[in-house]
Amino acid sequence: MVQVVEPRHAVTLADYESIADLSGTVRSLRQEAESRLAGLDGRRVVMVNSTAQGGGVAEMLPPLLSIMRELGIDAHWLVIETRDQDFFRLTKTLHNLIHGAGDPNLAATDRDVYDRVSAENAAAMEEHLRPGDVLVIHDPQPMGAGAILRQKMDIAAIWRCHIGLDKETPETRAAWDFLDPYLKPYDHAVFTAPEYIPSSLAGRSTIIHPAIDPLSHKNRHLQVHEIVGILANAALIKPWGPVLTPSFAEPAKRLQADGSWAPATEPEDFGLLFRPIVTQVSRWDRLKGFLPLMQGFVALKRDLETRTDLEEHHRRALQLVRLVLAGPDPASVDDDPEGKEVLAELCAAYRGLPPHLQADIAMISLPMSSKKNNALIVNALQCCSDVVAQNSIQEGFGLTVTEPMWKRAALMGSCAVGIRQQIRPDLDGVLVRHPEAPEEIAETLDALLADQAKREVLGRSARQRVHDNFLVFTQVKSWLELLTNTIADRWPKS
Template sequence: MVQIVEPRHPVSLADYESVADLSATVRSLRQEAESRLAGFDGRRLVMVNSTAQGGGVAEMLPPLLTILRELGVDAHWLVIETQEQAFFRLTKNLHNLIHGAGDPNLGAPDHAVYDRVSAENAAAMEDFLQPGDVLVVHDPQPMGAGALLREKMDIAAIWRCHIGLDRETAETRAAWGFLDPYLKPYDHAVFTAPEYIPGVLAGRATIIHPAIDPLSHKNRHLQVHDLVGILANSALVKPWGPVMSPAYSEPARRLQADGDWAPATEPEDFGLLFRPIVTQISRWDRLKGFFPLMEGFVSLKHGIEARTDLDEHHLRALQLARLVLAGPDPASVDDDPEGKEVLSELCAAYSCLPPHLQADIAIVSLPMSSKENNALIVNALQCCSDIVVQNSIQEGFGLTVTEPMWKRAAVMGSSAVGIKQQIRPDLDGLLIKHPGDPGEIADGLDALLSDEAKRAALGRSARQRVHDNFLVFAQVKSWLELLTNTTAACWPNCD
């Protein structure tokens, strides 16, 4: 019932060290590992989550585990599996409840399906684990299995929560009340922000920020030929001549006016390389704020002709601006059954727009059959965007903010806690207070589209902010400290 995943990541520490602005950071990381890992010798680290692709956790684990291995940690990755779709519907609801949304009416049938799937996966994981292992469980899906194993085996267990809300509501109380019995066996927990830590975990939780890999396909620097080639190969732009590499087997697909899907260059090239482009790339999730973002963009377009405050450049920018709403093919993300429903609702809203506004908005489904191609497509889309938006109603952290910040994009985010941890207002990007307010969204887009120099300044500061705080090396350092402290606490008499 569990899948063993090999964390394939082709980049070595030497590769990072060869990059001028990363070399000092890598040397510091090596020194940290050498001083800490003596107490971890002979133990294994086993990380568990619920999907091998799609979402931030699945993207973070390969570089994290690969670097830990190179530093000397015997690290492994397991993915839980089940055929019970009711389990993933439940855990998606728990995810939403922790964010303050969803149905708080959880009862005996919910516990029954959670306990049943947890027991099945715990039995399968037990065959892989051995005494002395440190088990790190990511998010609510595998939490129950990890709790059962901690009670049964001589292992240490850490729960890593990537989500949260900075206030208590009926929804959050329902979620933490449901999860409380499964939390108690864990030795420690890890959160993204102190505001997210529930009372049951007070005093036994650590803050570790998620991070990006600067040399991954999604975040590496793209030369002009690479950028244009990726857009052409994925059918996001029409090539003007021969392209060196072959077209991807599965193109990006764009919603058409008649409701069908076609390559994203249909019915015409969208203008990614020439027009001012506003982009949001996220999973299809109601909490990502796709609907008010589209409404805000429509409001911005509606108001152009009546305005008398626009100089020629500003007017031209507003007239030519286009919006890209992109996310993964929802059929490819196993643990998110809500994705298809949200995308369908977004498509229905798009179909109600007049043709001239439909022409200025592209809803794009990104192929997931190749992780590498998908990452390169996201990279290229972010690089050719003048503004990258993350309009989340709630956001645990938001690597979709970190990524464009690293690429020096002008980023407009909501004031969700995870995003506020990254963007310092008017220094690294723009924050809006009410992500559900189309008028405020329109004003934010207008301010950024009017001022090219401001966008450039925000991008420069954002890049430095990520370099100093949100690259994978900082995350690895934090995990090294937590792993050695946890093993010392669980086995105090071991040398």
């Protein structure tokens, strides 16, 4: 089966152009599109991924495709579906191997599973394709289906890889050896960083950075009363008076000391509006570095008891600071079977802490039933955070870094390649060299919390960095160039 997804996006190019610091960028995009449309030759662009919600790809596609349509490109979105959980377990294993993690000894039956589901998806996708289309496949899950269709039909095919590792290991070799037969039919590939390109794709790959939509619910500017209202509606704070908007149908939930989940204001208001806050928002994935971040924060709190080197303001900040670890309800992310397992591990670590440290850490499960509400919650959490962390062990790119950079947040990232692509050390944020080292994390958080002026300088630079490099308009320009070049190569004019 395959799901046809309508890329709903209420914002128009005119809306972007009406904003002072975006108007020039939008005008430049319009000019680029006008010069490229003839090269598209009226062909359709069909993008395919493995989930309509949860994760960066599902968030990027609606604005990307909607802007393409407004510029005159016939763009579409398909999502593959299967009831075979072995398939998604395998593709999650491949995802981890490409990041250098996991057991490289794949089972002999894995290829049978991948081939079977790929053939089923290819048959379903074929009904939505026609000769002359440009098929864009995102990540390993639909890769096999795309390869089948490229060999069977008169189409062009591009594979877009959002993950990678900047070195070759037994794990990465195992993944690329497995995927290599399916890569061969593709006309071109797209990666986030040059370091990610395997040797088999050298010479036929392009770098396109992921990007954010500055007017999406997750990234648009929020007034103070909007932030307060969103947090109250999500049960993340206790409102001090009447709130204009109604409570969300599904609230955010916070892990309790007994292992149950309850509204995040239980057992007490967490202090999001008046305490120093450190926040990480990611999928529940071991490679996101949640556990060492929690351990680093615990080390920061424990060391406070014996430190004699602190000025009063610094000491007070460390006493009051709290940590938010937030991620989606794992049951809502169809292509990530490890989410529940990883969340269970983090919950066990949290429950092993003494009560006074539990009180300083909030494990938050974010509702996914409403994409809008989920995005607004993430936006509000990032806006009321003094430091936003992304402590990834490996990171393909990390839109959870780009988003708070746009909001002028002070960022603490790891040295994973995707994060290094964005944060220039000590200019747009600070980087932890060893994201699995709690003491280094504690030292880095300590330095950021001690220096409000530095946090403000980092935040201003971070926003400018995103404006210049990581907004959706730059991404659309890059895709226009790649699509026209691919079409010219695939169907050369006599």
